[in-house]
Amino acid sequence: MSYERYFQENRERHLKELKQFLTIPSVSALSEHKQDMKEAAKWVAGKLEQAGLAKVEIIPTNGHPIVYAEHTQAPGKPTVLVYGHYDVQPVDPLHLWETPPFEPAIRGGKLFARGATDDKGQLFLHVKAIEAILRQEGKLPVNVKFCIEGEEEISSPNLPAFMKTQADKLAADVVLISDTSLLAKGKPAISTGLRGLCSLEATIATANTDLHSGTFGGGVPNALHAMVELLSSLHDDKGRVAVDGFYEGVPELSPDMREEFLKQRHNEEQLRADLGLDALYGEEGYSFVERTGARPTLELNGVWGGFQGEGTKTVIPKEAHAKITCRLVGDQDPAKTLERIIAHLEAHVQPGAKLTVKRGEQARAFNMDPSHPMLQKAADAYERVYGTRALFTKDGGSIPIVETFSRILQAPVVMMGFGLPDENLHAPNEHFNLENFDKGLLTIVDYLKQL
Amino acid sequence: MSYERYFQENRERHLKELKQFLTIPSVSALSEHKQDMKEAAKWVAGKLEQAGLAKVEIIPTNGHPIVYAEHTQAPGKPTVLVYGHYDVQPVDPLHLWETPPFEPAIRGGKLFARGATDDKGQLFLHVKAIEAILRQEGKLPVNVKFCIEGEEEISSPNLPAFMKTQADKLAADVVLISDTSLLAKGKPAISTGLRGLCSLEATIATANTDLHSGTFGGGVPNALHAMVELLSSLHDDKGRVAVDGFYEGVPELSPDMREEFLKQRHNEEQLRADLGLDALYGEEGYSFVERTGARPTLELNGVWGGFQGEGTKTVIPKEAHAKITCRLVGDQDPAKTLERIIAHLEAHVQPGAKLTVKRGEQARAFNMDPSHPMLQKAADAYERVYGTRALFTKDGGSIPIVETFSRILQAPVVMMGFGLPDENLHAPNEHFNLENFDKGLLTIVDYLKQL
Numbered sequence: 063m064s065y066e067r068y069f070q071e072n073r074e075r076h077l078k079e080l081k082q083f084l085t086i087p088s089v090s091a092l093s094e095h096k097q098d099m100k101e102a103a104k105w106v107a108g109k110l111e112q113a114g115l116a117k118v119e120i121i122p123t124n125g126h127p128i129v130y131a132e133h134t135q136a137p138g139k140p141t142v143l144v145y146g147h148y149d150v151q152p153v154d155p156l157h158l159w160e161t162p163p164f165e166p167a168i169r170g171g172k173l174f175a176r177g178a179t180d181d182k183g184q185l186f187l188h189v190k191a192i193e194a195i196l197r198q199e200g201k202l203p204v205n206v207k208f209c210i211e212g213e214e215e216i217s218s219p220n221l222p223a224f225m226k227t228q229a230d231k232l233a234a235d236v237v238l239i240s241d242t243s244l245l246a247k248g249k250p251a252i253s254t255g256l257r258g259l260c261s262l263e264a265t266i267a268t269a270n271t272d273l274h275s276g277t278f279g280g281g282v283p284n285a286l287h288a289m290v291e292l293l294s295s296l297h298d299d300k301g302r303v304a305v306d307g308f309y310e311g312v313p314e315l316s317p318d319m320r321e322e323f324l325k326q327r328h329n330e331e332q333l334r335a336d337l338g339l340d341a342l343y344g345e346e347g348y349s350f351v352e353r354t355g356a357r358p359t360l361e362l363n364g365v366w367g368g369f370q371g372e373g374t375k376t377v378i379p380k381e382a383h384a385k386i387t388c389r390l391v392g393d394q395d396p397a398k399t400l401e402r403i404i405a406h407l408e409a410h411v412q413p414g415a416k417l418t419v420k421r422g423e424q425a426r427a428f429n430m431d432p433s434h435p436m437l438q439k440a441a442d443a444y445e446r447v448y449g450t451r452a453l454f455t456k457d458g459g460s461i462p463i464v465e466t467f468s469r470i471l472q473a474p475v476v477m478m479g480f481g482l483p484d485e486n487l488h489a490p491n492e493h494f495n496l497e498n499f500d501k502g503l504l505t506i507v508d509y510l511k512q513l
Numbered sequence: 514m515s516y517e518r519y520f521q522e523n524r525e526r527h528l529k530e531l532k533q534f535l536t537i538p539s540v541s542a543l544s545e546h547k548q549d550m551k552e553a554a555k556w557v558a559g560k561l562e563q564a565g566l567a568k569v570e571i572i573p574t575n576g577h578p579i580v581y582a583e584h585t586q587a588p589g590k591p592t593v594l595v596y597g598h599y600d601v602q603p604v605d606p607l608h609l610w611e612t613p614p615f616e617p618a619i620r621g622g623k624l625f626a627r628g629a630t631d632d633k634g635q636l637f638l639h640v641k642a643i644e645a646i647l648r649q650e651g652k653l654p655v656n657v658k659f660c661i662e663g664e665e666e667i668s669s670p671n672l673p674a675f676m677k678t679q680a681d682k683l684a685a686d687v688v689l690i691s692d693t694s695l696l697a698k699g700k701p702a703i704s705t706g707l708r709g710l711c712s713l714e715a716t717i718a719t720a721n722t723d724l725h726s727g728t729f730g731g732g733v734p735n736a737l738h739a740m741v742e743l744l745s746s747l748h749d750d751k752g753r754v755a756v757d758g759f760y761e762g763v764p765e766l767s768p769d770m771r772e773e774f775l776k777q778r779h780n781e782e783q784l785r786a787d788l789g790l791d792a793l794y795g796e797e798g799y800s801f802v803e804r805t806g807a808r809p810t811l812e813l814n815g816v817w818g819g820f821q822g823e824g825t826k827t828v829i830p831k832e833a834h835a836k837i838t839c840r841l842v843g844d845q846d847p848a849k850t851l852e853r854i855i856a857h858l859e860a861h862v863q864p865g866a867k868l869t870v871k872r873g874e875q876a877r878a879f880n881m882d883p884s885h886p887m888l889q890k891a892a893d894a895y896e897r898v899y900g901t902r903a904l905f906t907k908d909g910g911s912i913p914i915v916e917t918f919s920r921i922l923q924a925p926v927v928m929m930g931f932g933l934p935d936e937n938l939h940a941p942n943e944h945f946n947l948e949n950f951d952k953g954l955l956t957i958v959d960y961l962k963q964l
Contacts, residue, residue: 091824152826155723216824243728257727261825270789272606272940276708276910277694279840280810281801283794287748287813294745297738338721341865343734350732359731362738363828368815369836373542373667374712374873375603376838376911377814377939385820387827389730414792422825459727460827488828489723 081166084175090149099126113193123220126212134205141205143234146185147214150177158490178494179481184240191506217423242479250444253477255456258390261422275376283414289382300346311393354458396424425462443509532617535626541600550577564644574671577663585656592656594685597636598665601628609941629945630932635691642957668874693930701895704928706907709841712873726827734865740833751797756857762844805909847875876913894960
């Protein structure tokens, strides 16, 4: 039967299985979920076996396990390595979820749950596409490998080492990843660029105890004052990062590149309205797609200190905290950038306040040439299923491992995303639009058959 | 027997009773403690009855009850109104307490518990001093009234109205309050000035949902950025509050006043070392005692937004919060000051960010003339018990009700404090030095007998 019909007939079963996957709270960042991570890995391995892959393994690492599978029975045909991740982001603030994050619910053609689109729902498409081809045709048109990790949301600390030692096992002609978005409903896109990342956590400590703001207020350093002064020094009044040397390695936007961005016809006014904002905000002189696609950024992801409860507490807090991540582009060096930010913080901290910094993730930006045939064929597949050829875009996010795959395996990486930009990734009410669930399955099958 | 001996013989019983008082978690700011507040009021009333006061009442208010008591059997003698509060500050951060805040423990001659010095321990001294005189002598040398409230830590919203309607009942020749500190161990002080207060909570809201910092970072407003920019605009680089008109009504420090501050011989180097600070910090051109005694201040008591958990979360938070209190001096108008701060915040908020403000407490600063005989006699009492005459000081804290007492009852207010500046008021490990517990009892008895 046609794949359209096959996927229609199996739709209920597929969604039931995906919902089961989404009930596992596989939050990689929180140690309390260690057991859930194991369960999620086991679940993925089970589904790969059920799909009919010849070999399936759960490989322990120093952190959460990697699920590896292969089905290489098409000699002379290209080998496709599918990458995905079974871990998800933390769920707080929990009270803003309309339905609990690990109790998947379908509303208005959308499947709501943490991980629905990032990345459980998207990696699940590949498992079911392979299952479909094997059930329909008994064999695959290409050789297929799966490498599904559980540490993407914590920047894949163990995967690069695994990749290096297992480079032969993982060797492929193309790496296929579904962990990005269409530009908008019905407008497919293949990302040919990802921003890099570096992160840190800063702590300001002042007195050895919280102090009464009456007795001491005005006469001692306040950790929160020191922190807000310090953090506000990180940007100038034009929205640029004010850290010395931060923009080293950032390519100037050429007229051609700006032309390419214009092709996306991004509707900033619509975005502004959708987000409920009075105004967008960012570095002066750039559009939204340029700011997020081609410019680096430094963001505060969390800041806290002092009294957060009900009512008033007249306290001068002894410490304050900030979590910071940067998105990097071009040749920005993540390690160097991190050290520059730390040097800036150290130089600007208020007298009487002590700064300590915990270094976090580091990843380089990734870029590839859209004219590569593996990418062109992916755009063809989208065109056949969606009726619209995929645009080649630069994505603002970071999948640190993409650059590593490309470097270690020396293979092109095709980022065939099926999410939508407003699906609340990393936020309450994450969801996956089922239109792209359906079309995603068909697009993957089409792509594998055309390779 | 001598009062020294009496208090020694009854010391164990007194401490046992005080500990019992300190086990009641009477946190007025948190609605979950409503029942504990009632229990604490009942406990105070019970002890006043036990002490032998002729009339004891628990008077309901719109908030937490007031305990009133009187013993007015000394015609022709002055009437002393004792004020104190049975409510305490919240206890977080709880993990920094060496012993739980509501499990009183004596270590190294200090009694540790929330409220030990502010103000349960200090108000308890008055109850036991009266009890002692009645037991030893059968009558009091003066007329005594008690007005003990449960809302001091939330700025006494209901007491002023009570005072106005019950001005005749409360009428007194002197208001006696123990809710302040000695200057240092063995150096008694009577505060003749208190700073006023105003407070607010600011919220910044940006998008209608938290956003992924990859997809959106650099292109949308970040509530935390907007908040730190806004908060850092509240001070200039000389530590002065940068709000237009903030210093209106602040008296210039005359050479005489500076001389008075110098007399305190405050050891800033010792304070710095005690607090574990690299440096003190504050408004340029003033000493620590001037900054806290005679200058207004604006402090951040709490700031929060975004991810505060373990690990990294690449989120652009949709909202950020800040709690702010100001200490006011001289003729600064609390309501006007609050509106000025709000106007400043509204004028400085970043494009794309929405500000909302919740107004909090308001109280005027208080000042009185140290030459008043009621104050001079208090200094005498300290001198007889401590061997050192009390200095007249200006205190940085706010007891909003003091100014109200002085205004409504038209009586001098004697702030006879027995705390120490390093007793962690409003902070973890609050404690009360038992040396001042012992000497406090004797000082109060001495004062009442000399009036």
